[in-house]
Amino acid sequence: MGGTFQIDEAQFIKQAEQFQLAGRTIAVVKNNAYNYGLEFAVKAFAISGIREFATTSVDDAVKIRQMCGPNADIILMNPTTDFKRARMFNLDVTLPSPGYYDTYKEELKGLNIHIEYAGLFNRSGLSDIDELGYILDDLKARNASLNFRGLWTHFGYSDAFDGIYETERANWLEFVRDVKALGVEPEMIHAQNSASYVRDGIFDGHSHVRLGIGLYGSKPYADLDDKDFIQSSVLSAPIIQFRELTAGMTLGYGAAFKADSDCRIAIVDIGYGDGVLRRRAGYECEIGGKFYPIVALMMSHMAVLVDDNVTADMNVYLYNKKLRIDKYTQLGVGANSEQLGALNYQSLGREIIYDV
The missing domain is CATH 2.40.37.10 (Lyase, Ornithine Decarboxylase; Chain A, domain 1)
Structure with missing residues (x-):
């Protein structure tokens, strides 16, 4: 037999318990839960008290629903066109752009939608508040509505200490204020990854932190104590x-x-x-x-x-x-x-x- 990757479940759960913000943590379980194993990680996080999950895969989201039942919140961070399963399994979906909205505005009706902001990371999401304004104007003109349940972004520079994270954070907080000024009041606002959460705690007016690597026991940046991050x-x-x-x-x-x-x-x-x-x-x-x-x-x-x-x-x-x-x-x-x-x-x- 060759090499073996071994995980101590008790230590894994202990790390999730000590790092999460109780009742306000979305666990990121994309890519086979950072290769710890989707089923193992979801079960362990559920034991630790987490009931909200985020992934990029519809297949994984369906598995999470089947494991956790109807009371878990499951967010698709990638935009999807699999609206049939999104409805069937009550999956929250991401709105990444005006173009996506224009193409799928009818299919999005009745779904829980999380508006994504691109920010400095600029991987996906609305570029500015005018793009949301365009979507809202179109809805008003058609006398239509969508359920904007959530608002989120990804911080790509929260482990940097050269000032860029402060700019990234300020841009996001301004976007949140602008969204609310347009009359959109999302139930779930989540932006902070492990590094941002360690640095700032949860931002005022935010409902959740959305944590990845810290939940799994790795430090998001160097200047942190090993005992706060249990590698299982x-x-x-x-x-x-x-x-x-x-x-x-x-x-x-x-x-x-x-x-x-x-x-x-x-x-x-x-x-x-x-x-x-x-x-x-x-x-x-x-x-x-x-x-x-x-x-x-x-x-x-x-x-x-x-x-x-x-x-x-x-x-x-x-x-x-x-x-x-x-x-x-x-x-x-x-x-x-x-x-x-x-x-x-x-x-x-x-x-x-x-x-x-």
Whole structure:
């Protein structure tokens, strides 16, 4: 067997309980719940008290409804054209642009709609208040109405400390004021991700925070205490053999490693084909409580420079409480979500420790 991604359910739930804003948290569970597993994460978040969920996939939204029943709020952050299932499963939908409104104004009738503001991130959403004014004017001219239940944006710079987040935040708050000045009073206003929530608490006049990576136990930026972000996951793999190299010998694709002196290499049953990012291989792993350098990464294997204390029955750890995912984010390996999203469950084992 190759590598194994292991999650401690009790620790996962504890993190969700300590990080959420009780009764006012929307859990982001997109992309297989940051690869922790959709069904596992939704169940754990529900145990922790969360009843609101956001995802980008209609299929995932339907699964959440089937798991949680009629009392959960489920928001589609991507615009959808699957209006049949949106109605059937009572899914809140996103309004991203005047063009989308013009195309689907009839299909949107009777649905709970969340107006999206593009802001500085500018991935999707209304560019300015005039675009909402256009939609409202058209509704008035046609003597029609839509249920604008929510208003939201995504902060792309809340982990930046160069002043851009302050501009992003000010633009959003101005947009919220302008929306209300047009007579739209959404029941749900949600903008803040984990970084924004940690920095500011919940904004005045906002109903919810919409949290992702912090709920899963990774710090949204470096200058935070580990104890406030419990990493419940471990990625490990077994040693399958040792290679004894003499000075000058090479190993790996393109002679990735060249021995400066006689040395011992552990070959580990995990590689980039299993989702280990190449940049992660530039740093250490843990074996038997000690740290050892990774010297080469292949599709199915990893080479580690070890000493005689390492034996074949020892597990090799790439992520655990000492080797935190967010540590390698700060070292430039990749965003927390990038490291998690790369994991390949077609080749990795996945284990849940159920002790709650």
